[in-house]
Amino acid sequence: MVLGTVYGMFMLFLVVVGLLFLSSAPDSLGRTVSVVGGAILVLGWTFLPLLSSGIDETVDPARLATFPIPITTLLLALAVSGVLGVPGIITTLAALATSLVWWQTPLIAIVALLCAAIGALTCVVGSRMLAALTVRISSGRRAREAKTVLVLIPLLLLGPAILALSTLFRELRTVLPIIADVVAWTPFGAIWAVPGDLAIGRPGTAVLHALIGIGTLIAATVVWRWALDRALERPATSTSFSRTQRGLGWFAIFSGTPTGAVAARALTYWARDPRYAQSLISVPLVPAIVFFYSGASGDLSGLLFVGPIVAVLLGMSIYTDVSYDNTAFSLHLQSGVSGRADRWGRVIAVSVFALPTTIILTVASVWVSDSWERLVGMLGISLGLFITGLALSSLVSGRFAFAVPAPGDNPFKSRPGGGFTLMLSMFASWTALALLALPEMVLAIIGFATFNQSLGWISLAVALVLGGTLLIIGVRWGGKLLDDNGPEMLVQLQRQK
């Protein structure tokens, strides 16, 4: 909280200094910056709390439902508390600071102050409105889980986004005014455009923008009042029985053996548990990120790394599988299922989608970078890494439980103390993976360097035979460890609970 305040003050300082500098720049630039900046502010206020699930839970309508407060009083109180919070104060001050741009023409500066006040209020009302509107949707387990996954996407795309923006910045001088002109006609940017309109001598447009801005604030307040009223009258209760499913799902498709049952269960979890979705999301993101970076340098051969990277990620994705089970694993122990069946089931489940994915991504990367002569070698590397990764994770997860988010927890929650152990053992395992898959990688790379296609084929054969052997060893060894140390494993898992 203190850190956030300091950070906010610092940002505010930067904004004020920047705006002061703008006052000596051309009026049209001042207009562009305040419109775009203001619109980002309103958008951020309105939609960020929705994703970050409950920044301000103290004024969650569901919690207020028990108190007898008249709706109008409540509305006013919530608005004031929003403005007077640390983010509210900083936003208000930053908004008011936009008038600094026009200090040389005092009349416009006064208009700017008024508009800034309306704009800042729109920010607060906007966020409260969406919170009241979504209280019903966002309180369920499913929504909470969906949100945590949604947050991940912008986070991972941040790198490419910055890269894309930096190339855009070169053309910013020409693009930004156009963006500002468009945004100025939307509810998010209208009010911020008014002083600028006046400065560049367009009073008619200024009036229209002001009307849009004021209308936005009124409309948002009305919607908020309605939504709050509704939320208070019918407080959201946990929505149980939200989803039902007929039949057995994957259990009907896999064979009716212990191995098949474990595979069906694991695959069901891949689809339903957000902690697994976290590793799944890397599959589309890795190609996207690599494409951005290699596209920026103009050399598409960097795309060839996509297959191997995804192969490693997917192969090692069952590394914490037993840890994810948490104490539910005791069912495996109670039923006396063999460690080997447990291991194979998990390997089969992940292979069902990971094997085709790895192959498709490898072929696609070869296709896009137009290096077909490397296809077989690349397949050797990717499949070798994938299968060897499965072997290693089957072995390690048969003996060690790691501190991972518990079922139902936020997938990004880090458990105290456990992160370091997990990272250390991950690092050791990645090193082991690199060594064990070295033969097929070296063969393929020599093949690429000498343009020798047959080395690629040998690499693929080594990947399948050596990798397959390692997988059998990993599963048997890991299964034996699990058979021998099942009770100790459960004790480890109980500590994580």
Added chain:
Amino acid sequence: MPENPTLVPALEISGLTKRFGEKLAVNAVDLTVPRGSFFGLVGPNGAGKTTTLSMATGLLRPDAGTVSVHGLDVWSNLVEAKKRIGVLSDGVRLFDRLTGLQLVTYAGLLSGMDRAVVAERAADLLELFDLDAVSGTLVVDYSAGMTKKIALACALIHAPQLLVLDEPFESVDPVSGANIRDILHGFVESGGTVIVSSHAMDLVQRMCDHVAVIADGRVLASGTTDEVRGSSTLEDRFVELVGGRRHGKGPEWLRIS
């Protein structure tokens, strides 16, 4: 294998010991559970009930002592012994992202049963526990009582001879509780053996024909319920054995009027 089956106890524990760091959680416990009995294990919080039951069912390795189920040593024949035992653990999670039907099916398939048998029994069990209406709902969305019932169904699907239930009635509503008791009584009448741990003395006195009182990792009394309670109620006898009862009505200000 002994010849006369009625002489071999369903569960025989001798010298069972478990130490967690400094604390001796279970201290040389001896316990004999006769075949066909409805056995209650009572004790205060932290008495070692759960630890004892975990060791008896092959889920926690004992430091010393032996456990045998129907004459079969559990810790040297883990897989074989587990086929004879059905377990309801207290305080462990379930695979709750599965639907009720999927979870029971999973438990059945894991113990190596045939798919057709599993399907038939899963349907029977869901009906027995009044869960057939929610068989397609994810277990994570179940109420506490429904969760207990689905866990019990998982413990029963492989038709065990011995049922070990840790706190089976906790957070179960009265109607479901009565239904579960009927099912358990039926199981005992057909020759099965049930062990339950509980805090509810009243319930144990009415429900169980044998009882053991355990505190501080030791068995204080064991035998038929009538033997253990003597002329008083089980609750009074329990308080007498375990101690720690406070006399007095609390501070003056707590008394209204």
